[in-house]
Amino acid sequence: MRIGYGWDSHEFKSGVPLRIGGVEVPHPKGLAGHSDGDVLLHAITDALLGAVAAGDIGTFFPPTDPHWKGADSAVFIAEASRRVAGAGFRIVNLDSTLILSEPKIGPLAHKIQKRVAELLGIDAGAVGIKAKTPEGMGTENAAIAHVVVLLERKPER
Numbered sequence: 001m002r003i004g005y006g007w008d009s010h011e012f013k014s015g016v017p018l019r020i021g022g023v024e025v026p027h028p029k030g031l032a033g034h035s036d037g038d039v040l041l042h043a044i045t046d047a048l049l050g051a052v053a054a055g056d057i058g059t060f061f062p063p064t065d066p067h068w069k070g071a072d073s074a075v076f077i078a079e080a081s082r083r084v085a086g087a088g089f090r091i092v093n094l095d096s097t098l099i100l101s102e103p104k105i106g107p108l109a110h111k112i113q114k115r116v117a118e119l120l121g122i123d124a125g126a127v128g129i130k131a132k133t134p135e136g137m138g139t140e141n142a143a144i145a146h147v148v149v150l151l152e153r154k155p156e157r
């Protein structure tokens with residue numbers, strides 16, 4: 001078994017689309033970033049890479065590389081999934097907590113859960129999506145994501 005942990009934050013900015021967990025969320029502000037700013041997919045990518053000691057998202061997708069400008073973060077998830085499979089592991093389950101003042105994630109959680117499960121090729125029941133507001137943290141203009149993932153060795157064929 002392996003455990004992986006990932007964390008990411010992005011700042012809210014007017015005029016960019018908001019994407020969380022591969023889902024486009026209607027909101028006046030989006031998350032600024034070199035890629036599509038999907039804070040949840042970035043934290044998942046780091047959790048997967050960390051679980052197999054394969055570095056982090058910046059190792060594979062340096063923000064200095066113009067190729068990744070505006071990139072769909074599903075690409076990062078796909079690469080991390082390849083690394084996990086290549087190391088002989090598969091995902092048991094994943095849990096996440098988003099910290100943001102708005103929009104409310106509750107009504108979107110099911111959609112995000114389904115999309116993340118689809119991107120990872122696992123059951124939706126193995127994907128935890130939780131959200132909190134940043135009470136007293138002073139991070140109202142940012143979205144933060146924490147992710148843990150559990151891997152098990154793939155059965156020998």
Ligand code: MG
Pocket residue numbers: 008009010033037038039042
């Ligand atoms: Mg990021």
